[in-house]
Structure formats: C-alpha cells, structure tokens
C-alpha cells in the first residue's frame with residue numbers, strides 16, 4: 206500500500222487583525238519534503254508517526270509538507286494555496302496513493318476560504334478518486350463542516366482539552382484506514398450540530414465524565430469512532446460551534462441515533478461550557494496572602510493559542526504597582542526586548558519596553574530597568590502530551606524587583622513549568638506564576654500549583670460568547686439564544702459517497 210501524509214495546522218481567530226503569513230509557518234519549522242524533516246519536534250511528530258506506523262507494516266509512506274503556524278488572523282490566500290497545491294502536486298507526481306492521511310486543525314480560515322480543510326479534503330478527494338482512503342485528524346477546536354465530512358472516509362478528533370491524545374487519535378485514524386481498505390468496515394457517518402458555542406475543558410467535571418462516556422460508546426459495535434468537536438468560538442464562520450460526528454460500520458441509523466444522544470447530553474451540559482474567572486484585583490490579592498506557593502494565574506484573554514498577541518501587560522503592571530515579589534510571568538512575546546537582552550549580556554542591567562506592542566488589546570508597554578538572569582538561543586517546553594518538545598527559539602529571563610518575566614521570540618502559550626526552569630528559574634519556589642494560556646497549561650502546571658485561578662484580564666479573547674460580534678455564524682445559538690435549533694442533523698453519509706441529507 207502507498208500512503209501520502211502531510212500536515213497543515215493553524216487555528217484562525219477571525220477577529221484578529223494580524224494575518225497569518227509565511228513568517229508564522231517558518232517560525233514553527235516548515236517542512237516541504239522528506240529531506241526537511243531533520244528534527245522531530247511537536248510540529249513534525251504527526252507526519253513522522255504515520256511514516257513509522259506505515260513502514261512498520263510494510264507500506265510505502267511519502268512525506269508531504271508539514272506546516273504549523275501559531276494561531277492568528279486569516280492566513281494569506283497565497284500561503285494556503287501554495288501549501289494545498291504542494292499536497293495536490295505530490296498526489297500527481299508521486300501517486301497513485303491508496304491513502305492520504307492528513308493532520309489538520311479544522312479551524313483554518315484563509316483570505317477567500319472560510320473552510321480551508323473542507324476545500325483541501327475535497328480537492329484531495331478529486332485527485333485520488335473514490336476508491337482511495339482520505340482521512341484527517343483534527344483538533345477539537347475545529348469547525349467540523351459538512352464539506353470536510355463528505356470528502357473524507359474518516360475523521361478522528363482529539364478528545365482531550367488539554368490536548369494530550371493527538372498521537373492516540375492519529376493511530377486510530379491509521380487503524381481505521383487499514384480496516385476500510387481491507388474491506389472490514391464500510392463507513393457510515395452522521396454529523397450533528399449541537400446549537401451552541403462554548404469552551405469545554407475536559408480536565409473538569411462534568412465534562413471529564415462526558416468524554417469518558419463517549420469513549421465507552423466507541424467500544425460497542427457497530428460504532429467505529431466518535432468525534433466531539435468543541436468548535437472555536439473566535440472563528441466567525443457559518444458552521445462554528447459544537448458538533449458531533451459518529452462513524453459506524455454501515456449502520457447509518459446507529460450513527461444518527463448515537464449522534465443525537467450525545468448532542469442531547471452536550472446540550473444538557475451547556476452551563477459548564479465556560480471557564481469560571483476572578484478579576485485581576487481578586488487574583489493578585491489572593492497571591493499577596495498566599496503562604497504556600499505557587500498560585501497559578503491563567504491570563505486567558507491573552508492566550509496566543511487562541512490567536513491573542515501574547516504580550517499584554519495588564520496583570521504584570523498591576524503586580525508591579527502592588528510591589529508583589531517572587532512572582533513570574535510567561536511567555537511574553539517580545540522579540541525586540543529579547544534581542545536587547547542578548548546585546549546587553551547575562552547579568553547586565555537593561556532598560557526595556559516590555560510587551561504592549563500590539564495595540565489596545567495588549568495595553569501599554571512597561572518601561573522598566575531589568576536585570577538579565579537567563580538567556581537561551583534554543584529555548585523549548587514540553588507539550589501537554591508526552592512526546593517531542595515545542596521549540597520556542599531565542600528567549601530571555603529578566604527580573605524587575607522580584608518579578609520575573611520570560612520573554613520570547615516565539616508567540617506561543619506557556620504549557621509547561623520548564624518555560625521557567627529551562628532558563629534557570631524554579632517556578633515551584635515562587636509565590637505565583639502567571640501563564641498566558643486558557644486550559645492547556647493545566648496538564649503540567651497542576652503538579653506544582655497550590656491553586657489555579659483563571660483571571661478575567663482585558664485582552665483579545667473575550668469569554669462573553671453571547672456578545673461576540675459574529676457576522677457569518679448564525680446568531681440563534683446558545684448562549685445568545687437559549688432555545689435549541691430545530692433541525693440539527695447536518696449530514697448522513699454512507700460510503701461510497703452517497704449523501705442522504
């Protein structure tokens with residue numbers, strides 16, 4: 206068997222004014238062809254995993270491009286089209302292929318394309334024909350569109366948020382591919398819209414048990430796979446929001462009844478589709494009286510993982526104003542200050558203008574005299590899941606009167622305590638650590654946290670979903686609307702591609 210595998214992964218915050226260009230893809234180590242896969246990082250791991258699995262089983266695996274970009278605004282049209290055309294070109298020049306296995310995000314928007322993954326999967330299907338297997342693994346923060354589902358034989362979606370099960374879901378996709386091509390299963394799928402927008406941290410009850418119940422359903426024949434797409438609230442596209450995809454072996458009725466049952470459960474849990482927050486003032490007051498550290502504060506509105514700039518100064522300014530000591534913040538995206546630190550050298554003082562460089566949502570830059578405590582040309586952090594590390598590039602640790610700031614060239618959320626310890630700062634010894642992240646940090650910071658507080662900072666990622674200024678998304682969804690939309694089944698499909706709805 207011959208397999209082509211590739212990855213195009215970025216999550217588009219359509220409200221962000223900062224376009225996603227080549228620069229953001231290059232920052233994550235863009236690979237075009239086999240010879241570019243020099244290092245296994247969190248960004249190259251999915252494509253390399255498919256290669257290992259396929260070769261272990263005696264198949265030939267061809268590596269297409271692997272392109273990751275930190276979330277920001279819509280991708281430049283030419284960038285998306287170049288990446289797509291490279292995959293299509295490889296099908297033409299290196300084919301024929303029996304299977305095309307893609308790692309995608311599912312919430313990528315480009316100029317002129319509201320549903321990049323749906324467009325890509327359809328074009329791949331056109332090239333490989335009806336008999337080849339086309340499959341994708343998606344992030345749960347995807348817009349799971351009818352176009353994607355109708356073009357693919359199977360789509361698997363990570364179940365965990367923090368995303369700790371990417372490898373499992375990719376292995377699952379590979380196994381389904383082998384079974385379909387062996388004629389063991391004939392995919393029949395149902396896709397349903399749950400009629401709501403929210404965030405679903407699977408680290409918390411009752412969402413934890415919901416995911417466990419979904420996993421249990423998957424063990425019952427004829428169900429093959431169940432995907433719960435949480436949706437990405439900051440992507441204003443027509444099909445944004447929570448959706449459920451159930452894949453069965455030939456049993457369309459079971460696919461539909463199972464999808465309806467899970468959608469009912471999700472609807473009944475909608476009040477938990479959010480994150481409880483405290484104000485900046487309340488959070489820092491808690492820190493001031495804390496005697497057993499560290500309190501972990503999540504600066505959720507400035508999470509680069511959702512497309513925020515990652516350089517807001519609101520919470521840092523308030524901490525300095527209050528004279529708090531033994532606290533640290535990470536990661537502040539500020540290449541300019543990092544370069545100044547390298548110029549000044551380790552141990553030297555430096556006058557810096559920290560953060561606040563992306564306009565109103567970031568606040569004002571902080572003008573400080575800092576001491577440079579740590580420098581690294583190749584800083585990195587562990588990912589929420591086991592596996593290769595996330596490269597962060599050139600980074601610096603600076604101290605301002607007992608307040609520690611990790612500055613970096615990479616615009617990435619802080620997900621592991623080694624964003625601090627990798628530069629020499631022990632976060633466990635501090636009174637508080639502030640992380641620019643919504644929920645991914647919990648997978649690794651829970652081990653050192655005395656308490657975790659999500660802080661309602663100003664910033665780019667508003668959690669007020671009822672009032673997000675949607676133009677493309679229908680507005681009759683929860684929480685704006687508390688009644689459930691009537692027709693929720695989006696697609697029923699039996700392979701070969703025979704559409705029922």
Ligand SMILES: [Zn+2]
Nearest residue numbers: 344345346368
């Ligand atoms: Zn995600």
